[in-house]
Amino acid sequence: MPVSASIEPTTSCNLRCPQCPSGLRSFSRPTGMLQPEMFRDTIDQLAPRLTYLILYFQGEPYLNPDFLDFVRYANQKKIYTATSSNAHHITEQMAEDTVKSGLDRLIISIDGTTQETYKEYRVGGSLDKVLQSTKNLVEWKKKLKSKTPHIIWQFIVFKHNEHQISAFKDLAKSYGVDSAIKTAQIYDYENGNDLIPEDSRYSRYEEVHTNGFALKNNMMDHCWRMWQGCVITWDGKVVPCCFDKDAENRMGDLNSKSFLKIWKGEAYKEFRSKVLGGRKNISICQNCTEGTKVWD
Numbered sequence: 681m682p683v684s685a686s687i688e689p690t691t692s693c694n695l696r697c698p699q700c701p702s703g704l705r706s707f708s709r710p711t712g713m714l715q716p717e718m719f720r721d722t723i724d725q726l727a728p729r730l731t732y733l734i735l736y737f738q739g740e741p742y743l744n745p746d747f748l749d750f751v752r753y754a755n756q757k758k759i760y761t762a763t764s765s766n767a768h769h770i771t772e773q774m775a776e777d778t779v780k781s782g783l784d785r786l787i788i789s790i791d792g793t794t795q796e797t798y799k800e801y802r803v804g805g806s807l808d809k810v811l812q813s814t815k816n817l818v819e820w821k822k823k824l825k826s827k828t829p830h831i832i833w834q835f836i837v838f839k840h841n842e843h844q845i846s847a848f849k850d851l852a853k854s855y856g857v858d859s860a861i862k863t864a865q866i867y868d869y870e871n872g873n874d875l876i877p878e879d880s881r882y883s884r885y886e887e888v889h890t891n892g893f894a895l896k897n898n899m900m901d902h903c904w905r906m907w908q909g910c911v912i913t914w915d916g917k918v919v920p921c922c923f924d925k926d927a928e929n930r931m932g933d934l935n936s937k938s939f940l941k942i943w944k945g946e947a948y949k950e951f952r953s954k955v956l957g958g959r960k961n962i963s964i965c966q967n968c969t970e971g972t973k974v975w976d
Contacts, residue, residue: 681940682726682730683729683732684730684909685730685732685909685910686912687912688739688911689736690740690743690914692739694743695766695802699875709926710915713743714915716746716749722912723754725938726939727757733754734762734763735750735754735761735762735763736762736763741763741765742768743769751783761782762784762787763787764786764788766788767813768809769813771813775820776824779821780824782828786831786832787833788810790833790848792848795807798810814833830858832858833858835862837861842882863884863969869895872893873893884896884969895968899959906920907952912934917933918931918939918943920948921964923965931947931948
């Protein structure tokens with residue numbers, strides 16, 4: 681059984697980020713909200729083996745009204761919980777509830793230190809709201825003398841914001857949170873893309889000829905995720921990896937089978953064999969940097 685899993689609270693999102701299927705409203709699969717009964721039943725099947733739960737896949741987790749109840753339930757099972765948010769819905773009350781919920785790690789996306797830069801990718805977003813949400817969380821952690829959630833600001837590097845990396849780190853320090861730099865996954869990178877950073881250290885892609893790019897990956901035919909983790913969509917579909925954003929490679933459906941039967945089923949066995957036989961032939965692996973050194 682897996683030691684880690686991602687469970688999707690929702691596919692809905694309030695922003696329209698141009699490299700995200702939630703933002704683009706481009707899913708071929710249904711949009712919806714994870715229901716409490718489905719979540720509890722899934723956790724009961726995965727515990728006690730499960731030690732790390734990511735309450736995120738696509739969408740904005742805080743849009744699901746039951747999100748913090750999910751955190752509390754997993755916390756009762758002694759499972760480490762983490763999520764990723766654009767932080768537009770963390771009011772002072774929500775910040776208090778978040779700290780009290782027992783959430784262990786909260787990654788907040790903040791891809792710019794000015795509104796002009798931030799909105800380039802976080803279309804429809806407000807940097808001021810993100811900053812205020814962070815203040816709310818930090819203040820409630822102090823009030824409640826809580827070490828959690830561990831708050832991390834995440835900066836995805838693009839061409840339009842790479843000049844603000846240093847300022848971003850300084851800003852994170854001033855708010856009392858940690859900072860993390862992340863490379864961007866670009867879907868249409870082969871012929872170049874305006875989002876690809878000029879500094880190659882912060883790019884998943886390298887220029888191989890004039891206006892031509894390739895993924896920085898030797899594409900070795902193995903992946904720990906196939907045996908250690910999985911992703912479960914809001915409606916109970918089990919998929920092998922977070923790169924399968926549209927859940928095209930479905931290993932099974934928790935509405936009709938137990939997780940154990942899916943995990944040890946023929947579909948999973950066949951997919952694992954494909955990974956070992958040649959990742960370059962699997963579409964969701966073709967834009968993956970798993971196991972690749974991206975920057976020093």
